[in-house]
Amino acid sequence: MKISEIRDLLDAEVLCGADQLDREVTSACCSDMMSDVLAYVKDQGVLLTGLVNAQVIRTANMMDMHCVVFVRSKNPTEDMIELAEECGITVMSSRLRAYVACGVLWQAGLTSDTEDCDV
Amino acid sequence: MSEAVKFHFDVDGSDFSSAGAASVMVKKKLRQLGYPPEVIRKVSIAMYEGEINMVIHANGGTADVEVYDNEIVIILSDKGPGIPNIELAMQEGYSTARDNIRNLGFGAGMGLPNMKKYTDSMEIDTRIGEGTTITMRVSL
Numbered sequence: 001m002k003i004s005e006i007r008d009l010l011d012a013e014v015l016c017g018a019d020q021l022d023r024e025v026t027s028a029c030c031s032d033m034m035s036d037v038l039a040y041v042k043d044q045g046v047l048l049t050g051l052v053n054a055q056v057i058r059t060a061n062m063m064d065m066h067c068v069v070f071v072r073s074k075n076p077t078e079d080m081i082e083l084a085e086e087c088g089i090t091v092m093s094s095r096l097r098a099y100v101a102c103g104v105l106w107q108a109g110l111t112s113d114t115e116d117c118d119v
Numbered sequence: 120m121s122e123a124v125k126f127h128f129d130v131d132g133s134d135f136s137s138a139g140a141a142s143v144m145v146k147k148k149l150r151q152l153g154y155p156p157e158v159i160r161k162v163s164i165a166m167y168e169g170e171i172n173m174v175i176h177a178n179g180g181t182a183d184v185e186v187y188d189n190e191i192v193i194i195l196s197d198k199g200p201g202i203p204n205i206e207l208a209m210q211e212g213y214s215t216a217r218d219n220i221r222n223l224g225f226g227a228g229m230g231l232p233n234m235k236k237y238t239d240s241m242e243i244d245t246r247i248g249e250g251t252t253i254t255m256r257v258s259l
């Protein structure tokens with residue numbers, strides 16, 4: 001699935017990395033615990049989260065992820081967006097709640113690739 | 120043998136918002152040096168977990184990364200409280216972190232086991248009341 005499709009499905013606003021919307025991602029994960037993302041995520045290209053701090057972006061960078069989606073209309077700070085830009089990560093914000101956002105993406109074919117990832 | 124490439128960082132323990140910044144920097148440098156993505160991922164995840172630990176458990180410290188021909192060595196050193204029981208701390212799920220840390224997305228007790236998983240060797244030298252030095256190696 002292209003990152004642009006994620007934006008459309010989640011009716012999300014792209015906050016940075018709009019130049020990467022054509023990038024293909026094959027799986028996603030969702031967590032507010034960065035510890036769990038670091039420990040259990042394998043090759044998920046997308047992170048959905050309700051947590052807002054710089055460590056979300058840094059964790060995504062460590063895991064070689066391409067896209068971070070903040071759910072429930074949470075908005076990252078300017079510093080976080082700048083950091084994401086440096087790391088080449090597309091950041092968007094969706095008004096959907098985590099459970100719904102995951103359901104929508106899953107139904108559209110973006111699954112998790114591993115049962116370990118907590119959704 | 121070529122000269123080792125070395126990076127040194129002071130990790131600020133008073134400012135959580137900067138926690139993990141040194142690891143982001145190392146990841147960028149290793150990419151510029153052209154190391155394979157799998158190696159970079161191992162080094163950066165292990166270092167990141169250790170860097171966050173120094174901030175949340177030890178009030179900061181220093182991080183050194185030394186890149187040799189055959190391995191990358193990560194040395195994380197702090198003057199924190201030390202780890203009373205290493206065996207216990209190494210268990211998945213063991214954490215002394217409080218709710219304020221969990222609200223920041225950490226404190227699941229997964230960091231130390233993850234550091235071991237992603238590196239080829241890990242040594243913990245810790246003294247109660249004096250501090251902890253963790254040395255990790257990733258073979259190239």
Ligand SMILES: Nc1ncnc2c1ncn2[C@@H]1O[C@H](COP(=O)(O)OP(=O)(O)OP(=O)(O)O)[C@@H](O)[C@H]1O
Nearest residue numbers: 035172176177208214215225226227228229230231
């Ligand atoms: N540098 C350190 N100094 C003192 N204690 C430490 C240090 N690193 C880890 N510990 C102790 O070991 C425990 C386990 O560490 P570990 O990294 O596995 O989990 P955590 O940091 O609590 O949670 P997570 O890593 O999942 O966010 C910590 O809760 C803490 O008590």
Ligand SMILES: [Mg+2]
Nearest residue numbers: 168172230231
């Ligand atoms: Mg930890």
